[in-house]
Amino acid sequence: MSDKEKVYRVAMLHAANLLMAQLVMSLKDSNISSATDECTVTIDGGHQHIVKGLVECDCTHFLTTGLPCAHIFVAQDHEGQVKFVSDLVPQRWQRTYSHCMNRIVLTRVMFQ
Numbered sequence: 001m002s003d004k005e006k007v008y009r010v011a012m013l014h015a016a017n018l019l020m021a022q023l024v025m026s027l028k029d030s031n032i033s034s035a036t037d038e039c040t041v042t043i044d045g046g047h048q049h050i051v052k053g054l055v056e057c058d059c060t061h062f063l064t065t066g067l068p069c070a071h072i073f074v075a076q077d078h079e080g081q082v083k084f085v086s087d088l089v090p091q092r093w094q095r096t097y098s099h100c101m102n103r104i105v106l107t108r109v110m111f112q
């Protein structure tokens with residue numbers, strides 16, 4: 001399964017679109033230097049960001065959405081890991097979770 005298929009299977013549409021944009025960005029020229037548990041990542045001459053433990057970043061994208069960003073993908077790739085793993089998608093952005101929430105809302109509306 002390609003990363004794209006995985007992304008759309010796991011994440012809700014809005015989140016999947018954001019993830020795809022970050023995956024595309026992670027393919028651009030990047031610079032990475034890694035220390036024990038931290039990587040310093042620069043993509044396409046942009047700001048330098050710190051990725052911690054391959055799962056957290058200090059960039060706006062990660063801080064506002066909680067979704068993995070291009071810096072995390074670059075770091076994962078650098079460490080020889082698969083770029084996208086579903087565990088990185090917070091529960092609120094997962095398709096199964098949104099189906100579940102829709103059902104709860106629907107049930108409430110029907111029985112009110």
Ligand SMILES: [Zn+2]
Binds near residue numbers: 062
């Ligand atoms: Zn980032």
